[in-house]
Amino acid sequence: MRFRLALLTLTCYVAFATIACTSKPPANDASNPATSNDANNPTASDNASDKSGGAMSSGKTRGTRPYEAAPRLVVPTGTVITVRLGETLSSKESQPGQSFSASLANPVEVEGRTVIQSGATATGTVVAAHAAGKFKGASLLQIKLDSITVGGRQHSIETSSVERSQKGKGKRTAAMIGGGAGAGALIGALAGGGKGAAIGALVGGGAGTAGSAYTGNRDVTLPAESAVSFKLESPLEVAQ
Numbered sequence: 001m002r003f004r005l006a007l008l009t010l011t012c013y014v015a016f017a018t019i020a021c022t023s024k025p026p027a028n029d030a031s032n033p034a035t036s037n038d039a040n041n042p043t044a045s046d047n048a049s050d051k052s053g054g055a056m057s058s059g060k061t062r063g064t065r066p067y068e069a070a071p072r073l074v075v076p077t078g079t080v081i082t083v084r085l086g087e088t089l090s091s092k093e094s095q096p097g098q099s100f101s102a103s104l105a106n107p108v109e110v111e112g113r114t115v116i117q118s119g120a121t122a123t124g125t126v127v128a129a130h131a132a133g134k135f136k137g138a139s140l141l142q143i144k145l146d147s148i149t150v151g152g153r154q155h156s157i158e159t160s161s162v163e164r165s166q167k168g169k170g171k172r173t174a175a176m177i178g179g180g181a182g183a184g185a186l187i188g189a190l191a192g193g194g195k196g197a198a199i200g201a202l203v204g205g206g207a208g209t210a211g212s213a214y215t216g217n218r219d220v221t222l223p224a225e226s227a228v229s230f231k232l233e234s235p236l237e238v239a240q
Helices: 001-023 025-031 032-040 045-064
Strands: 070-075 080-085 101-105 107-111 114-116 121-130 138-152 154-155 163-168 171-177 187-191 227-231 236-239
Touching: 070 101, 070 114, 070 138, 080 138, 101 138, 114 138, 138 227, 138 236, 154 236, 163 227
Parallel strands: none
Antiparallel strands: 070 236, 080 101, 080 227, 101 121, 107 114, 121 138, 138 154, 138 163, 163 171, 171 187
């Protein structure tokens, strides 16, 4: 009888122990479900990373555009630029180093395209000015251009100098002084004539002036609005 009771007690103990073990949840699953899910699905984090990286990459591509430089044209050396003076210049009143204003009288074209519109503003400098009787008895006025404004931007330029001289009453000469020997061009010689006589036709090659006038007995005067032509001595690059 005692043996049967002991056997029954042992059987009940084993049964209760078995039930307790099978009903306890796994420690890893309960404490860290996110880790378990990531372990079961290793591609989830990779997909998220790829999406975020792709979004950043596409944003950069859409947000930036390659820089495109504006096309530029070159006005070559030797091009004639004709301007109208904005003020009166004279061998008697003007001073060396004095600046003057002007505006482009004719458009400048390159290969059939207008590069600089007429009316563009320009500036120049009086290179030399000698009143009559102070320079071996002759008056002298020499000017050149320094800059021209294209599309709101001022460009420095190098041009030939235009020189006017008068050696005596009734005898008037004018010359354009270029860079280097033989570059000058005699553009007129008038004997006689009254006040305000203008230079005549161009004599020889090169550029000259149109409508330049001489007033007074021996002093050289270029009135405002006189058209004066210069030659570029270095190329001018402008944006279009």
